[in-house]
Amino acid sequence: MPIMNSSHLANYLPDVNGRFGAYGGRYMPETLMPLLLALDQAWQSARDDPSFHAEIDSFAQNYVGRPSPLYFAERLTEHLGGAKIYFKRDELNHTGSHKINNCLGQILIARRMGKQRIIAETGAGQHGVATASICARFGLACRVYMGAKDIARQSPNVFRMRLLGCEVVSCESGSASLKDAMNEALRDWVSNVDDSYYLIGSVAGPHPYPEMVRELQAIIGREARAQILEREGRLPDLLVACVGGGSNAIGLFHPFLLDEKVRIIGVEAAGKGVDSKKNAATMTGGSPGILHGSRSYVLQDDDGQIQEAHSISAGLDYPGVGPEHAYLKDSGRVEYQAVDDEQALQAFDLCARLEGIIPALEPSHALATVMRIAPLEPKECIIIVNLCGRGDKDVFTVARARGEDISENQSKVSSDR
Amino acid sequence: MSKRLQNCFARVRAQKRCALVTFLTAGDPNRECSQRLFEQLAESSVDLLEIGMPFSDPVADGETIQLASKRALSQGTTLTSVLALAAELRRKYLDLPIVLMGYANPVHSFGIEKFATQAEQSGIDGVILVDVPPEEDAPYISALKKSNIALIRLVTPTSDDARLHTICNTDKCKGFIYVVSVAGTTGRKQALEGDLEQLAARLRKNSSLPLVAGFGVRSREQIAMFARYFDGVVVGSALVEEVANSHSCEDACARLQKTVAELQKGLGKNNQSS
Structure with missing residues (x-):
């Protein structure tokens, strides 16, 4: 467990509003706010639950x-x-890659929240492959958004995701890379709030993702x-x-x-x-x-x-x-x-x-x-x-x-x- | 609240109808034509103009408005040019309420205080920032308040009662309430009447502000349904599509005129169970 040290804020940031000093927060459409608050609750309860950590440890050792x-x-x-x-x-x-560490934990949280469908964005395809693998393992439907430019340059990972039963959706807008894949994943989430869990692959996005990841x-x-x-x-x-x-x-x-x-x-x-x-x-x-x-x-x-x-x-x-x-x-x-x-x-x-x-x-x-x-x-x-x-x-x-x-x-x- | 917004909703209430709010993205298809399109809407007697401030990453918008934003940005539209367009409209139409709608980053980058001051000079009555929820809106509200501009808050079908209560806080929630009628992006899904009725009823318990509903509203029949529960209805993507499908600016103006005239027939609250 981290040691609290008042000389450095890092270990108790973010604050309850998801802020790291002047950064972070929850700049999201209102449609998603109730979900983000529910996710924060699910995450806070999971992190205090020894059985959640035991499950992660077991999969980390034997699967990852x-x-x-x-x-x-x-x-x-x-x-x-x-x-x-x-x-x-x-x-x-x-x-x-390291991406599977995050996917494993978030899938367990998605299951605790009763979500049946996972959406994700990917750049290099590493987060997409990790998400697709974990979804296959837990029998959850999976859709990954990926920029058209990235699909072209990371074709082995695109094929791997498909082998794993995941639907890969090409994003043509903007720069057709990670940013645009994230835009599309967010639009999907806004439109499918009841059954879907957005598995963000990095320490980005609204609170609680940066802290949780x-x-x-x-x-x-x-x-x-x-x-x-x-x-x-x-x-x-x-x-x-x-x-x-x-x-x-x-x-x-x-x-x-x-x-x-x-x-x-x-x-x-x-x-x-x-x-x-x-x-x-x-x-x-x-x-x-x-x-x-x-x-x-x-x-x-x-x-x-x-x-x-x-x-x-x-x-x-x-x-x-x-x-x-x-x-x-x-x-x-x-x-x-x-x-x-x-x-x-x-x-x-x-x-x-x-x-x-x-x-x-x-x-x-x-x-x-x-x-x-x-x-x-x-x-x-x-x-x-x-x-x-x-x-x-x-x-x-x-x-x-x-x-x-x-x-x-x-x-x-x-x-x- | 700005006099113009107050007068607008008082007038439509007296006329026993719902306000028609029209959205177009500023700078689409280009600066000059965009100005003419907004003027056309004003000449067609719409009740409130909503001017889209284009952003590179509009996550709450469906494809129609994404493409409009892209066209506007490729034509060199900036927040400064959007404010100039609004100021020009204000010179011509003294009483027409004008609301800006967009995303946080262009305003953040421009400077929130500077934006509020210049928006006031351009005669803006309200600002909607779709990715700034109550958790993040304090600096925006305080800057806009000094300029007597309302930050319009949004509610959605996913907002539970506790959240509605927070959103409708009378010190912070001003102008009107923007009701996102479906959980989704602009221009796609369409709301069911039962859901609209429930959401409106929950909102009326929490706020006396006018309720203006939007997202996915395209037809006169739908407007007639919205008019039973709300004080205003927003049509956006359907108008943006008319502009995108036109072959000239004259054609776009003619299409808007025709579409608005048709939509206005659905606004009446007469003979409706209200």
């Missing part, structure tokens, strides 16, 4: 495969010649904390994780927020560059605004219209970020940096070749930051990076970026609808 290993990346450490690098290997989870993902940081104490006898010096909506990052960071000596870096996607219009670096290049139910940093123009994001990584391609990250940025507790497409691809290659692990493009952004920082640090310095997803889904995107053609396989997959 937790705890995930904390792996010493020896060859990468040698190659970079500085700090000692550990990978928190959440890419080894069932379905290939954080608590469900904090297993990553709690495990990592225990594992590093056992291995090294002390806490790490630096934590690094990628930030799109920010759920894997909050999951790793949260149990360390009160450890003031642990430096924490969140890595956003700079796309084709922070100065270009084509990026997803919300906190580096954005400003406070209201999107998808909460006040946080968003990419917007001078008139408050939300901008399209860009990243080679579909999972980071979102013009908003969870409100707790906005709070942690302003408070200075977490540093946020940005890594562009090219740097992420280099880190992707290096990790594959040195460690025999093909990471997803999302954590490749975190790895790029580690590659920059590790050589500057002494050998005693300990870094933990969250390897939150595996890269199988990204092989077509990476092949395209390298000018290699594996498209025949791709068309085979995507035509199988």
